Amino acid sequence: MKLVNKGIKVRIYPNQNQEKQFHINFGACRFVYNNILERLNNLYRGYPKQYKLNIKLINTFLKQLKQEFDWLRSVESTSLQQSSRDLLRGYLNFFKNPKTGFPKFHSKKHTRLSFRQTVNSNLVCGKHLNLRKYGLIRYKTSKEYIRLLNSDDVKINNITVSCDNGQYYAVLSIIAPVEVWMHTNQVKGYDLNSNRNSFLVSNAGEKYSFDVDCENQRIKHLNKVLSTKQKGSRSFKRIQRKLQRVYDKRTNKLNDFIQKLSTALVRENDVIVVEDNWSSIKILIGGEQNLVFPLMHFQEMLEYKFDWYKSDCTGLVTVDPKWTSKMCHHCGSINSELTCDVREWVCPACGNILDRDINASINILNRWDNGD
Numbered sequence: 300m301k302l303v304n305k306g307i308k309v310r311i312y313p314n315q316n317q318e319k320q321f322h323i324n325f326g327a328c329r330f331v332y333n334n335i336l337e338r339l340n341n342l343y344r345g346y347p348k349q350y351k352l353n354i355k356l357i358n359t360f361l362k363q364l365k366q367e368f369d370w371l372r373s374v375e376s377t378s379l380q381q382s383s384r385d386l387l388r389g390y391l392n393f394f395k396n397p398k399t400g401f402p403k404f405h406s407k408k409h410t411r412l413s414f415r416q417t418v419n420s421n422l423v424c425g426k427h428l429n430l431r432k433y434g435l436i437r438y439k440t441s442k443e444y445i446r447l448l449n450s451d452d453v454k455i456n457n458i459t460v461s462c463d464n465g466q467y468y469a470v471l472s473i474i475a476p477v478e479v480w481m482h483t484n485q486v487k488g489y490d491l492n493s494n495r496n497s498f499l500v501s502n503a504g505e506k507y508s509f510d511v512d513c514e515n516q517r518i519k520h521l522n523k524v525l526s527t528k529q530k531g532s533r534s535f536k537r538i539q540r541k542l543q544r545v546y547d548k549r550t551n552k553l554n555d556f557i558q559k560l561s562t563a564l565v566r567e568n569d570v571i572v573v574e575d576n577w578s579s580i581k582i583l584i585g586g587e588q589n590l591v592f593p594l595m596h597f598q599e600m601l602e603y604k605f606d607w608y609k610s611d612c613t614g615l616v617t618v619d620p621k622w623t624s625k626m627c628h629h630c631g632s633i634n635s636e637l638t639c640d641v642r643e644w645v646c647p648a649c650g651n652i653l654d655r656d657i658n659a660s661i662n663i664l665n666r667w668d669n670g671d
Contacts, residue, residue, distance in 0.1 A: 300478060302474055302477075303607050306470050311428065327370075328413075329407065330371075357386070361383050375414075382414065413462070416457065464544065477607050482612065483567060487567075498592060502663070514548060518545050549590070561604055570613045572618060573663065632647070
C-alpha cells in the first residue's frame, strides 16, 4: 500500500439558509483577495524594498480588514485565510517565474464562485458533510467514494465548496492509501491522430475513440433556439441554463473517458511510448471547433497514475515522431509523397499494405527499442 494525495469531487445539497451563507462566503473571499492585492500593489509601488512579502504581512492585512469591516468577522475565518494565502502563492510564483502572470483582481461576473476551508476530524458523517459554520450538508457520490471518505485510513486536508450553474459541489483533498499494481511486462507504442474514428492507436491495432455527437447536436439545436429569444427574457435565461447543463454533461463525459482510459492503459502496460509533440497537436472532437481533446491533461493522468500504481516501472516515455507515419516498419523505406488524407498505403519498396496509424505506432515503439 502507498499513501497518495487525491481530490474527490462530490455533489452537495445545501438548504436555503446554507446557500445564502455560501454566497456571502464567496463574496467575502473575493473581497479579501481584491483588497489585499490592492494593498500589496500600493505598498510595493511606493516602497519596493522596505517590506518583505511573507505570510506575516498577509496576515497583518487580513487582520486590518477585519477591523475595518466588521461583517467579515461573521464569515468562516479559515476560508478568508485560504483566500489570502492563494494570493501570496500567486505573487511568489510570479516573482519566481514571470511567465505565470501577475495576480489579477477577481471580478464578480467572471470569477468562479468558490471558497476553501480547513476541516474538523468529524467532517464526514455517513452521507453528510459537517462543514465549519454551516453544519450538516447532504452529499452524493459513488458507493466506492462514500466508503473511502468514511474509512479510518483516510486523512482529509481541506475542502473546497463551489457553485456552478446553480449546482453546488465540494472537492475534498485527502491522503489515502492505494494498492500497488502487479507488473505485466507489456510495452506498447501509441500514435496520435485527428481521425474522427480513433484519436489513439496502438501498435497492436487497438483504436480508442471518444464520441460526443449527441451532445454536439443538442448544443447546436439549443444555440439555434437561443438566437430566436429576446436577450434577458425568462425564456432566454431558461434556454441558457439548459445549454450550460449540456456543456457540463459533455465536459464530464470527456473527463470520465480520460480517467477510465488512462487507468486501463496504465494497468495493462509497464511502458507506454508516445510521440513528444503532444503540446503542439490539436485533436478536434466530432469536428467541433470549440472542443479540443485535452492531450496534456491526458498525459498528466498517465504520468501520475504510473507514479501511484507502478512507480518502479519505466512508465510514460516519448520519442521523436519524425517520419513515423511515412516510413514502412518492414523495410524502413520512406514514402515522402504520402499525404495526410491517405489512411492506408502500399509500400513502394517492399509492397506491404500498411495502415497509416498502426504503422506509425509500430515505428514509435521501434524507435524507443532502438534507443533513438
